[in-house]
Amino acid sequence: MDLERFKVHGEPLIYGAMISIVLATIGIIVGLTYFKKWGYLWREWLTTVDHKKIGVMYILAALLMLFRGGIDAMMMRLQTAAPEMKFLDAQHYNEVFTTHGLIMILFMAMPFIIGLMNVIIPLQIGARDVAFPRLNAVSFWLFFFGAMLLNISFVIGGSPDAGWSAYFPLASLEFSPTVGNNYYSLALQISGIGTLITGVNFIVTILKMRAPGMKLMKMPMFTWSVLITNVIIVFAFPVLTVALALMMFDRIFGSQFFTMANGGMDMLWANLFWVWGHPEVYIVVLPAFGIYSEIVATFSKKNLYGYTSMVFSMIIISLLSFLVWAHHFYTMGQGVMVNSFFSITTMAIAVPTGVKIFNWLFTLRKGRISFTTPMLYTLAFIPIFTIGGVTGVMLAMASADYQYHNTMFLVAHFHYVLIPGAVFAVIAGFHYWFPKVFGFRLNERLGKHAFWWIIISFNVTFFPLFFLGLMGMTRRMYTYSEETGFGPLNMLSFAGAVGLAIGFVILVYNIYWSTRYMPRDTTGDPWDGRTLEWATNSPIPAYNFAVVPKVQTRDAFWSQKVDNIQLYEEKITKIHMPSNTGKPFILGAIFFVFGFSLVFSLWIPAILSGIGILIVMAAMSFDRDHGFYIPAEEVIATEKKLRGETV
Amino acid sequence: MNKKGPLYALFISLVLLLPGCSSIAVLNPKGPAARTLSDTIILSILVMLGVLAVVYILYIFILVKYRAKKSNEGYIPPHEEGNKWLEALWIAIPIVIVAFLSVVTVKSTSAVENIAEDYKNQKPLVIYASSSNWKWHFSYPEEGIETVNYVNMPVHRAVEFRMYSFGTITSLWIPQLGGQKYAMSDMLTKLHLSGDTVGSYIGKNANFSGKGFAHMEFEALVMSDADYADWVKEVKETAPELTEDEFKGLLEMDFAGRKTYSSTHLTFSPPPGDHSEHMSGDGTEMDMDNGHMDHQDNKDIHPSPEPSSQTEFDGEPNPELDQPLPTSAVDEETHEGH
Numbered sequence: 001m002d003l004e005r006f007k008v009h010g011e012p013l014i015y016g017a018m019i020s021i022v023l024a025t026i027g028i029i030v031g032l033t034y035f036k037k038w039g040y041l042w043r044e045w046l047t048t049v050d051h052k053k054i055g056v057m058y059i060l061a062a063l064l065m066l067f068r069g070g071i072d073a074m075m076m077r078l079q080t081a082a083p084e085m086k087f088l089d090a091q092h093y094n095e096v097f098t099t100h101g102l103i104m105i106l107f108m109a110m111p112f113i114i115g116l117m118n119v120i121i122p123l124q125i126g127a128r129d130v131a132f133p134r135l136n137a138v139s140f141w142l143f144f145f146g147a148m149l150l151n152i153s154f155v156i157g158g159s160p161d162a163g164w165s166a167y168f169p170l171a172s173l174e175f176s177p178t179v180g181n182n183y184y185s186l187a188l189q190i191s192g193i194g195t196l197i198t199g200v201n202f203i204v205t206i207l208k209m210r211a212p213g214m215k216l217m218k219m220p221m222f223t224w225s226v227l228i229t230n231v232i233i234v235f236a237f238p239v240l241t242v243a244l245a246l247m248m249f250d251r252i253f254g255s256q257f258f259t260m261a262n263g264g265m266d267m268l269w270a271n272l273f274w275v276w277g278h279p280e281v282y283i284v285v286l287p288a289f290g291i292y293s294e295i296v297a298t299f300s301k302k303n304l305y306g307y308t309s310m311v312f313s314m315i316i317i318s319l320l321s322f323l324v325w326a327h328h329f330y331t332m333g334q335g336v337m338v339n340s341f342f343s344i345t346t347m348a349i350a351v352p353t354g355v356k357i358f359n360w361l362f363t364l365r366k367g368r369i370s371f372t373t374p375m376l377y378t379l380a381f382i383p384i385f386t387i388g389g390v391t392g393v394m395l396a397m398a399s400a401d402y403q404y405h406n407t408m409f410l411v412a413h414f415h416y417v418l419i420p421g422a423v424f425a426v427i428a429g430f431h432y433w434f435p436k437v438f439g440f441r442l443n444e445r446l447g448k449h450a451f452w453w454i455i456i457s458f459n460v461t462f463f464p465l466f467f468l469g470l471m472g473m474t475r476r477m478y479t480y481s482e483e484t485g486f487g488p489l490n491m492l493s494f495a496g497a498v499g500l501a502i503g504f505v506i507l508v509y510n511i512y513w514s515t516r517y518m519p520r521d522t523t524g525d526p527w528d529g530r531t532l533e534w535a536t537n538s539p540i541p542a543y544n545f546a547v548v549p550k551v552q553t554r555d556a557f558w559s560q561k562v563d564n565i566q567l568y569e570e571k572i573t574k575i576h577m578p579s580n581t582g583k584p585f586i587l588g589a590i591f592f593v594f595g596f597s598l599v600f601s602l603w604i605p606a607i608l609s610g611i612g613i614l615i616v617m618a619a620m621s622f623d624r625d626h627g628f629y630i631p632a633e634e635v636i637a638t639e640k641k642l643r644g645e646t647v
Numbered sequence: 648m649n650k651k652g653p654l655y656a657l658f659i660s661l662v663l664l665l666p667g668c669s670s671i672a673v674l675n676p677k678g679p680a681a682r683t684l685s686d687t688i689i690l691s692i693l694v695m696l697g698v699l700a701v702v703y704i705l706y707i708f709i710l711v712k713y714r715a716k717k718s719n720e721g722y723i724p725p726h727e728e729g730n731k732w733l734e735a736l737w738i739a740i741p742i743v744i745v746a747f748l749s750v751v752t753v754k755s756t757s758a759v760e761n762i763a764e765d766y767k768n769q770k771p772l773v774i775y776a777s778s779s780n781w782k783w784h785f786s787y788p789e790e791g792i793e794t795v796n797y798v799n800m801p802v803h804r805a806v807e808f809r810m811y812s813f814g815t816i817t818s819l820w821i822p823q824l825g826g827q828k829y830a831m832s833d834m835l836t837k838l839h840l841s842g843d844t845v846g847s848y849i850g851k852n853a854n855f856s857g858k859g860f861a862h863m864e865f866e867a868l869v870m871s872d873a874d875y876a877d878w879v880k881e882v883k884e885t886a887p888e889l890t891e892d893e894f895k896g897l898l899e900m901d902f903a904g905r906k907t908y909s910s911t912h913l914t915f916s917p918p919p920g921d922h923s924e925h926m927s928g929d930g931t932e933m934d935m936d937n938g939h940m941d942h943q944d945n946k947d948i949h950p951s952p953e954p955s956s957q958t959e960f961d962g963e964p965n966p967e968l969d970q971p972l973p974t975s976a977v978d979e980e981t982h983e984g985h
Contacts, residue, residue, distance in 0.1 A: 301723075307728070331829050332836075340753045343749065343752045347748060361702070365709050365713060399687055399752060403684050403822065467671065472672040474852075
């Protein structure tokens with residue numbers, strides 16, 4: 001055993017991180033033991049198959065990762081705030097921007113969105129749970145342990161350092177001899193499998209478990225967006241799986257798929273990566289469009305304008321998303337014809353996206369717009385995302401991209417689409433649906449404080465980057481000289497980053513403050529909502545709906561409130577529920593060991609844990625537990641209690 | 648609720664910055680290709696500002712008019728399904744804009760992928776640009792000169808860079824002379840850059856390539872014909888020959904500073920095949936085994952001539968290193984008269 005490989009010879013920063021990780025772990029273990037919460041944790045959370053709890057865990061993990069990725073971002077901005085900064089060295093900086101990209105996209109944006117999906121989709125379609133509750137738990141634990149595997153990389157063995165796109169040959173053994181990119185291939189693989197399972201699970205859920213009367217064209221827009229997103233997941237993620245498998249073979253078993261010698265093709269990786277990677281950005285942005293559609297309609301007190309064209313625009317975007325991947329390497333020299341084709345397909349995406357923007361604007365028109373926190377994020381999204389969109393069209397022009405490619409202009413563009421497009425959306429959705437899950441609202445005053453910090457700082461941070469790109473600053477530079485003249489704008493950007501950090505801290509403080517002081521909401525419908533999720537109690541009982549609702553219109557709950565079209569007609573009967581199971585958690589933990597062993601080529605533990613994975617999967621397949629029934633009397637009692645009546 | 652104050656300030660400053668701000672390299676072109684791209688970029692910015700203006704005006708108007716206020720307390724918004732004419736309108740107009748920009752894109756892309764219009768009748772000067780670790784090697788097969796980390800070119804002369812890499816993918820970028828293109832280990836890529844103003848321009852690698860990436864810069868010097876001729880003469884007389892051992896040592900260095908030699912490495916370490924061959928595969932079986940192992944495997948450089956077993960993937964050997972490369976079908980028409 002060569003222990004040298006496990007060590008990270010880093011700086012005080014990394015040692016500090018190690019110490020804090022150890023202390024936090026000890027703190028958690030001591031705390032759980034002292035308050036005797038181990039049993040509660042295992043029974044209520046680790047073994048749960050309830051979509052709401054799984055969703056909450058997803059969002060919790062995503063918030064943690066948001067701060068991990070945010071600290072990375074702050075370190076980068078600090079290092080480049082002035083010329084010749086000595087805060088990080090090149091190696092450390094490379095690791096930081098790589099993990100920032102991976103964590104923010106794969107372990108923050110995606111789980112946050114999947115978390116909201118988990119919580120809301122079954123409620124919006126009037127279902128009791130997702131189609132495969134246990135698989136849902138498997139999804140979560142695979143994601144979670146994949147994320148943890150990537151997160152321990154910087155204290156054990158070193159993080160990936162070849163950029164989040166890990167282009168070969170740079171990411172091959174020859175140029176990246178550390179274990180960092182082994183972590184990359186295995187951590188992404190494990191959580192990617194989880195995401196793929198989620199995709200299948202939600203397609204089946206939405207297609208098969210809708211409430212009676214809810215035709216496809218009567219589904220809420222968020223449900224539509226999630227359905228389309230999961231179709232993209234099912235088509236795109238297998239490509240990532242294959243690419244990562246080839247990468248793993250290259251790095252761990254010495255094959256030559258992407259290497260320089262023996263006929264390896266470096267650009268094959270780039271193609272595979274972006275065939276997954278481009279649809280991936282639509283995977284995080286389409287549900288966001290769905291969230292905005294819900295919020296716009298609710299707070300302008302109007303139904304969504306142009307429902308049909310909204311649905312079709314999303315379908316068209318999902319198809320186009322698979323036809324544009326080569327715009328990530330116009331500069332590979334594939335000739336005028338190929339570049340022109342991809343330019344046109346890329347620009348074509350602007351058309352359906354523009355349709356959505358105008359539909360939102362016309363939803364607002366003639367409405368009565370109230371400026372709540374979720375609505376503020378939505379209203380901020382429209383103008384800022386439009387900047388991201390038009391710069392996207394500029395980047396889509398192949399010739400012009402020869403000047404933008406890999407510069408800060410590109411970095412500014414994708415932050416201008418991803419942050420308003422995905423981050424603002426999940427924050428808006430978080431504020432919007434929070435009272436549904438926990439039974440109280442987040443404080444509006446604090447929410448608006450955080451909003452203004454975030455919105456203004458965001459623009460201060462990223463707008464200067466457009467100019468830096470045109471001035472010739474490439475991305476991923478850990479330092480630059482005085483005479484380049486990049487200093488002042490980078491300093492401005494750093495100031496904005498500090499403001500963003502303050503905004504996110506206020507946001508988290510708001511969660512704490514509201515938990516302690518906000519009045520409880522007993523109506524289950526604090527925002528005067530329009531769709532089914534507001535038609536049940538808050539917090540939501542385990543079975544979601546005492547009686548399965550009957551749907552006749554698009555905004556079913558609104559129709560009940562305004563036109564008196566009743567949702568519930570039947571009597572309460574006994575309800576069938578799935579039982580909890582610890583197997584998904586155990587499976588995730590074994591996967592973690594498996595991944596870690598492979599990263600360091602520890603063959604014996606790898607083989608043992610590989611066998612362990614097969615055993616747990618077999619055990620899950622032969623599981624004879626068919627769940628249990630909640631008797632009608634118990635349901636009636638729960639309903640009364642939630643409505644605040646005495647039993 | 649006007650939250651766009653800072654944005655407006657930024658936009659106004661953008662518009663003020665646009666006309667020839669000298670610190671914005673991309674919009675301060677010193678060569679025909681860069682000028683084409685700069686014009687394209689400015690055109691697209693103007694079109695996009697128009698799009699933004701429409702969205703912003705609508706947005707502000709709607710927010711001001713329909714916000715919840717005391718005066719519209721009892722107002723109940725109508726139920727609107729949508730309007731097919733309006734929706735058709737905002738499908739049609741973007742399509743027109745995209746079509747217009749597509750035409751611009753195709754035209755400008757083919758313009759910068761070929762020799763600039765003004766220099767069509769010249770035989771381009773061929774310079775091989777190869778990267779290793781964090782430095783650039785420039786080889787002039789015609790003159791028999793090799794430089795490291797700086798490249799000199801005559802003004803008003805078509806220059807054809809042929810790029811490849813001894814390691815990771817890099818991207819050769821001289822913002823004021825034109826766009827960038829990748830240099831890869833298993834194929835040649837081609838880039839036409841010319842300067843029409845004498846001066847020194849910064850060039851760099853734009854594609855992340857590991858630890859020393861931030862320092863991978865070089866100087867591109869555009870000089871008058873006479874100065875260029877003098878420089879070539881001086882190098883031939885004073886600079887040392889580039890021996891194989893010397894070159895091997897160079898490849899292994901991280902950074903090398905500026906160096907000048909009076910012979911090129913192309914004679915004993917030939918470049919890989921041409922990309923355009925590989926792109927226009929004629930249906931024969933693609934043999935991925937690259938004949939130029941000696942090039943790919945830095946640790947073992949043989950002074951052997953081209954391997955005799957040419958594969959489709961290699962394309963034709965380039966017996967004359969300074970001849971223009973065979974062109975792909977795409978730009979055949981633009982090469983009439985050759």
